[in-house]
Amino acid sequence: MAKRETIVHWFRKGLRIHDNPALSVAVDKVRENPAKYCLRPIFVLDPGIRKWLRVGPNRWRFLQQTLANLDENLRSINSRLYVVRGNPVDLFPKLFHDWNVTLLTYEHDIEPYAVQRDRKVETQAKEHRVEVHIEKSHTIFDPDVILKKNAGKTPLTYQKYASLAGECKIPQPLPAPQKLPVKYIAPEPDKEERRNPACYDAPSLKELDVDEASMGDCKFPGGETEALRRMEESLRNRSWVCNFEKPNTSPNSLEPSTTVLSPYLKFGCLSVRLFYGRVSEAIKGQKHSQPPVSLIGQIMWREFYYCAAAATPNFDKMVGNSVCMQVDWDTNKEHLEAWTHGRTGYPFIDAIMRQLRQEGWIHHLARHAVACFLTRGDLWISWEEGQRVFEELLLDADWALNAGNWMWLSASAFFHQFFRVYSPVAFGKKTDPEGKFIRKYVPELARFPAGIIYEPWKANLETQKKLGCIIGKDYPRRIVVHEEISKVNIQRMSAAYKRNKALKEEGLDGDSAATASSPAGKKRTASSSTPPAKGKTAPKRQRLENTIQKFFKKK
DNA sequence: GTTGCGGTTGGATAA
DNA sequence: GTTATCCAACCGCAA
Numbered sequence: 001m002a003k004r005e006t007i008v009h010w011f012r013k014g015l016r017i018h019d020n021p022a023l024s025v026a027v028d029k030v031r032e033n034p035a036k037y038c039l040r041p042i043f044v045l046d047p048g049i050r051k052w053l054r055v056g057p058n059r060w061r062f063l064q065q066t067l068a069n070l071d072e073n074l075r076s077i078n079s080r081l082y083v084v085r086g087n088p089v090d091l092f093p094k095l096f097h098d099w100n101v102t103l104l105t106y107e108h109d110i111e112p113y114a115v116q117r118d119r120k121v122e123t124q125a126k127e128h129r130v131e132v133h134i135e136k137s138h139t140i141f142d143p144d145v146i147l148k149k150n151a152g153k154t155p156l157t158y159q160k161y162a163s164l165a166g167e168c169k170i171p172q173p174l175p176a177p178q179k180l181p182v183k184y185i186a187p188e189p190d191k192e193e194r195r196n197p198a199c200y201d202a203p204s205l206k207e208l209d210v211d212e213a214s215m216g217d218c219k220f221p222g223g224e225t226e227a228l229r230r231m232e233e234s235l236r237n238r239s240w241v242c243n244f245e246k247p248n249t250s251p252n253s254l255e256p257s258t259t260v261l262s263p264y265l266k267f268g269c270l271s272v273r274l275f276y277g278r279v280s281e282a283i284k285g286q287k288h289s290q291p292p293v294s295l296i297g298q299i300m301w302r303e304f305y306y307c308a309a310a311a312t313p314n315f316d317k318m319v320g321n322s323v324c325m326q327v328d329w330d331t332n333k334e335h336l337e338a339w340t341h342g343r344t345g346y347p348f349i350d351a352i353m354r355q356l357r358q359e360g361w362i363h364h365l366a367r368h369a370v371a372c373f374l375t376r377g378d379l380w381i382s383w384e385e386g387q388r389v390f391e392e393l394l395l396d397a398d399w400a401l402n403a404g405n406w407m408w409l410s411a412s413a414f415f416h417q418f419f420r421v422y423s424p425v426a427f428g429k430k431t432d433p434e435g436k437f438i439r440k441y442v443p444e445l446a447r448f449p450a451g452i453i454y455e456p457w458k459a460n461l462e463t464q465k466k467l468g469c470i471i472g473k474d475y476p477r478r479i480v481v482h483e484e485i486s487k488v489n490i491q492r493m494s495a496a497y498k499r500n501k502a503l504k505e506e507g508l509d510g511d512s513a514a515t516a517s518s519p520a521g522k523k524r525t526a527s528s529s530t531p532p533a534k535g536k537t538a539p540k541r542q543r544l545e546n547t548i549q550k551f552f553k554k555k
Numbered sequence: 556g557t558t559g560c561g562g563t564t565g566g567a568t569a570a
Numbered sequence: 571g572t573t574a575t576c577c578a579a580c581c582g583c584a585a
Contacts, residue, residue: 157561157562158562158563159561159562245563245564246563246564247563247564248564249564251564291563292562292563293563293564294563297563298563301563364564365564368564372565415562416562417562417565419565420565420566421565421566422565422566423565423566426565426566426567427565427566
């Protein structure tokens with residue numbers, strides 16, 4: 001018998017079998033002719049990734065659980081998951097050859113790292129005469145389609161995005177693929193498998209270097225099965241779904257006040273198209289809240305950020321990012337360290353940062369509070385630093401959303417009312433006047449009464465002794481005085497905006513002068529609205545400064 | 556080129 | 571407890 005051809009489905013995000021169009025293409029082809037084809041659904045675990053990707057233990061555990069569950073779910077359709085260890089670009093040529101691969105399927109990804117990697121793999125596939133089939137299913141709307149509708153311009157407001165998306169068809173979710181037939185025979189073991197039959201098994205926590213004993217309870221286990229269960233649980237309360245308004249949910253309740261489906265959407269354990277469809281069903285014919293604050297609205301925010309991220313080079317950086325305000329952020333290692341580990345001396349901020357480290361999830365508004373505090377509100381530290389910490393600690397850290405939201409909160413893009421600053425004292429009191437949240441995550445302060453727990457520095461030494469926590473010894477003194485520093489920072493932000501405006505005008509002038517003969521001369525490019533790199537010629541810099549000075553005088 | 560409007564989620568104070 | 575107003579005045583977008 002001639003060796004069968006292997007069809008490989010490559011899981012990256014989209015770690016599910018339901019509504020997975022690329023997987024369905026692979027499975028259907030095998031089902032049509034099991035004598036000719038066999039199936040290997042793979043996940044590539046790259047040990048080298050640890051060198052540059054900062055992922056905390058919570059997220060490794062989530063991934064481990066997700067892969068184990070994916071293997072189970074694939075077994076339910078008479079297949080399994082093959083976890084291949086190594087770098088994709090090194091691995092694929094060998095796999096193509098050893099397995100006699102003729103078709104590779106996967107889900108499209110917009111992240112720059114993925115785009116680059118996939119381009120290489122596609123080239124390799126071509127060299128090995130492997131057909132590649134790609135489906136777009138991580139978002140409802142294809143960013144390319146939205147951009148085309150908007151004459152190639154990135155929509156920078158939610159409303160604009162929503163109106164463009166409103167003209168697009170909403171794709172229907174697919175069911176899980178049908179079972180491979182009983183007579184289907186799994187692929188013949190390759191050389192590696194003959195040596196070690198367990199070589200492609202899903203990883204253990206140990207392999208991922210996760211020491212579970214040192215971690216807190218697992219509040220959000222990974223996996224498609226848990227994702228679907230969690231979604232159904234949220235949908236069961238129909239009136240809650242219909243009345244959902246994000247700004248009215250609590251950032252500091254002891255149990256999450258929102259669905260916590262974000263980690264499942266990030267890894268693709270849950271299809272956003274399925275979620276959208278199920279929410280739409282639930283609110284149909286009922287009085288219900290509206291986007292942008294409704295549940296559907298939340299899904300649309302995700303779509304919005306994905307579109308902006310896909311269309312903007314250097315979306316996760318300030319420099320070279322055409323949508324991002326250029327701000328003279330400070331460097332302050334001690335302050336950054338204090339924020340990162342929940343030792344700012346502001347109990348509300350510290351409680352949130354400790355919850356983040358322990359549990360891997362914090363409420364969206366809690367993210368607002370700590371992000372504003374780190375950047376434009378108090379510490380004047382770059383949003384890129386905060387982005388890095390969230391990337392490491394959040395289960396749901398999704399490249400596009402993380403960068404987009406950090407720019408929003410630091411008033412670097414999308415949001416511009418920089419004089420609206422969250423108070424690290426007042427904001428939390430609205431939804432938790434008793435301070436229960438602080439008592440849970442900052443136990444040093446557990447005995448402080450409601451009246452003072454948000455501002456423990458106000459207690460005199462005698463009181464502090466009585467309450468068993470001396471400020472400056474058992475709990476840190478606050479590292480900045482919010483009432484003062486936030487006023488200074490608003491001024492700094494205002495100056496940054498003026499400077500940015502001047503830079504932009506200068507950039508446009510230069511651009512249109514250089515391309516005066518071209519009809520596309522007025523089009524904004526990635527480089528035209530960013531400041532020139534250090535080392536530009538002196539006259540150009542001088543002109544720039546003059547423009548800035550003019551602007552300052554005008555105001 | 557200008558103008559006016561709206562923007563998921565602020566805070567402090569007054570009524 | 572809720573709602574209105576000021577604070578100082580941002581941006582993108584549509585007309």
